[in-house]
Amino acid sequence: MRLLALVMLVAAVNAKHEIYKGWKSYIVKPESYEQLEKLGSKLLEFELDFVKNAALDREGIVLVKPEYQAGFLKFLSEENISHTVHVEDLKAQFDLEDQEILKQEQRTRSINGGRMPYDNYQPLNVIYEYIDRIAEQYPETVTLVENLRSFEGRPLKYLKISRDNFQSNKPVIFIDGGMHAREWISPPTVTYAIHKLVENLTEPDLLERYDWILFPVANPDGYSFTHTSTRMWRKTRSTDQHALSRQCPGVDGNRNFDFAWNTVGTSNNPCTDTYAGSRPFSEVEVRAVNAVIEEYLDRMLIYITMHSYGSLILYPWGHDGSLSQNALTLHRVGIAMGEAIDNLSLPSFRRYRVGNSLLTIGYGASGAAEDYAHSRGVPLTYTYELPGTGFGTQGFHLNPRYIHQVCIETWGGVVAGARSAASIYGKK
Numbered sequence: 401m402r403l404l405a406l407v408m409l410v411a412a413v414n415a416k417h418e419i420y421k422g423w424k425s426y427i428v429k430p431e432s433y434e435q436l437e438k439l440g441s442k443l444l445e446f447e448l449d450f451v452k453n454a455a456l457d458r459e460g461i462v463l464v465k466p467e468y469q470a471g472f473l474k475f476l477s478e479e480n481i482s483h484t485v486h487v488e489d490l491k492a493q494f495d496l497e498d499q500e501i502l503k504q505e506q507r508t509r510s511i512n513g514g515r516m517p518y519d520n521y522q523p524l525n526v527i528y529e530y531i532d533r534i535a536e537q538y539p540e541t542v543t544l545v546e547n548l549r550s551f552e553g554r555p556l557k558y559l560k561i562s563r564d565n566f567q568s569n570k571p572v573i574f575i576d577g578g579m580h581a582r583e584w585i586s587p588p589t590v591t592y593a594i595h596k597l598v599e600n601l602t603e604p605d606l607l608e609r610y611d612w613i614l615f616p617v618a619n620p621d622g623y624s625f626t627h628t629s630t631r632m633w634r635k636t637r638s639t640d641q642h643a644l645s646r647q648c649p650g651v652d653g654n655r656n657f658d659f660a661w662n663t664v665g666t667s668n669n670p671c672t673d674t675y676a677g678s679r680p681f682s683e684v685e686v687r688a689v690n691a692v693i694e695e696y697l698d699r700m701l702i703y704i705t706m707h708s709y710g711s712l713i714l715y716p717w718g719h720d721g722s723l724s725q726n727a728l729t730l731h732r733v734g735i736a737m738g739e740a741i742d743n744l745s746l747p748s749f750r751r752y753r754v755g756n757s758l759l760t761i762g763y764g765a766s767g768a769a770e771d772y773a774h775s776r777g778v779p780l781t782y783t784y785e786l787p788g789t790g791f792g793t794q795g796f797h798l799n800p801r802y803i804h805q806v807c808i809e810t811w812g813g814v815v816a817g818a819r820s821a822a823s824i825y826g827k828k
């Protein structure tokens with residue numbers, strides 16, 4: 401009976417990802433500006449989804465729908481753009497990832513009996529149940545806030561964690577996750593931070609010195625959509641931004657903040673993955689993050705937004721690659737974070753790199769959370785690009801057996817950063 405249930409579950413899982421039937425991904429390597437431009441000019445015609453942007457000297461990875469395979473390949477060979485097939489069958493790859501999640505589920509159930517949002521990729525309801533339970537169980541240190549609802553009506557939930565309900569004016573550390581829906585490793589690192597500050601407090605100095613705000617899933621509509629329908633979805637799910645929004649919903653939340661909005665690394669076309677929206681803060685999910693920044697602006701010392709992947713710690717300014725007045729401290733604290741992570745990391749994981757966003761990843765982006773928070777006066781703002789062991793689409797799906805490892809090392813980075821900042825800024 402149990403075997404039958406398992407077989408049926410696997411069958412149900414394999415029926416998912418139908419949307420990716422016949423899709424392939426390609427590695428493309430443009431060798432001149434002309435080739436790069438030509439590639440860019442075909443974005444809409446072939447509905448190309450670059451999961452890794454191509455640049456000169458840097459290969460990109462692009463998802464291609466079945467109906468465009470022949471045309472896309474013809475274009476690449478006509479233009480002499482070097483390319484190879486990256487994933488032959490995307491649906492099969494996503495099915496395989498689901499099986500890994502099931503295996504991890506069985507593994508962790510035998511260890512802790514429950515479904516913890518930091519030991520596997522969990523659906524939204526499991527993460528929300530965890531947040532609710534923590535708030536209920538620890539009312540003296542934890543406050544649940546859910547002021548706003550997502551475009552599709554889901555609550556936007558975050559936790560405030562404090563020894564004295566934010567009364568003594570301590571500096572605030574704010575961490576969010578899940579703004580980009582497909583970056584599944586991001587929310588677990590935030591729920592794990594909750595775990596480490598509430599259920600398993602081994603660094604009590606962090607609560608002595610700071611008040612914390614932890615927002616694990618900033619884009620719950622997109623996150624749910626990656627679980628139920630389209631694994632590689634990145635944006636929100638709004639349909640009120642553009643005449644085409646019903647066919648092509650959503651806005652890139654990390655391009656929707658009001659800083660140099662829609663000037664670099666964005667698109668005006670709602671069908672692309674980097675659509676910046678009809679105006680800054682058009683997205684309620686982005687306004688929810690901004691509301692936290694605004695509410696604690698005079699106290700917020702560190703803001704971290706969790707993304708994947710690349711093993712990077714990035715700081716402003718990401719739109720033009722210039723350095724802020726606070727660049728030296730941003731770098732010092734960033735290095736402390738990166739070193740702490742590397743010390744806890746696995747030999748097979750890539751070493752972290754720390755630096756200016758644009759210079760480190762090689763392309764600019766405007767309207768990003770890290771830049772915006774810094775422009776509003778938050779002294780230390782970072783984007784973490786968490787590890788991915790594969791590349792291309794596989795990078796977004798770190799094998800779930802590594803989730804716990806990434807949570808532990810990322811928390812180590814946060815701890816080191818908080819302590820480093822405390823030593824630099826002294827007691828407030």
Ligand SMILES: [Zn+2]
Pocket residue numbers: 580583654707708
């Ligand atoms: Zn991201």
